[in-house]
Amino acid sequence: MTQTTETYDEAIELLKNDNVRITKQRTSMLDYLFNKRDYYVPITEIDHKLRQEFSRMSYETVYRNVEMLEELHVVETRMFNNGLRAKYQCDFNNINHSHFICENCGKVVELDQPSIEDVKKKIPNFQIEKQHYEVMGLCDECVKKLNTDK
Known part of the structure; x- marks a missing residue:
């Protein structure tokens, strides 16, 4: 379908x-x-x-x-x-975006990307070619399951 x-x-x-x-x-x-x-x-x-x-x-x-x-x-x-x-990949107008990714089940939550200006302030003489930001861990459902299994 x-x-x-x-x-x-x-x-x-x-x-x-x-x-x-x-x-x-x-x-x-x-x-x-x-x-x-x-x-x-x-x-x-x-x-x-x-x-x-x-x-x-x-x-x-x-x-x-x-x-x-x-x-x-x-x-x-x-x-x-x-x-x-x-x-x-559901956001064709925003290919460069950030995620929280559950390392257990693969669930994804879209995040706002950190400001490139903030990053540039921390590394002023560096040339930035591209920005990639991901947060990895366990989603709330996997945390609950992990705590229930104990």
Whole structure:
């Protein structure tokens, strides 16, 4: 089932503008990631889901599609302790943004980026090429679960 939200439509348009074929497999991957857009999803989970739908699809095809979608800024990937994960990139007008990322479940909360002017004051003679800011830890649900399991 294809989503009809503005950012989903923008993602499809981005693919079309880059002459990427809109296949059932790619649409299914985008749907899955869009519906989990607040999480970094393990590539193995995406692979498992797509192979249930498309039994002849290989892990390499899944990985190549994630890689291609990342190059187009439709998804973001991050390496976690338990492997590579992908997240639907929902803010096409703000590719440089910050996150809190739960290291356990992959939940993501968007954050305002620290002021570049504040950073420049602390390192006045440095040349800043790009800024990347992430806060890592455990989300409230994982903290509760951890405390309940004790």
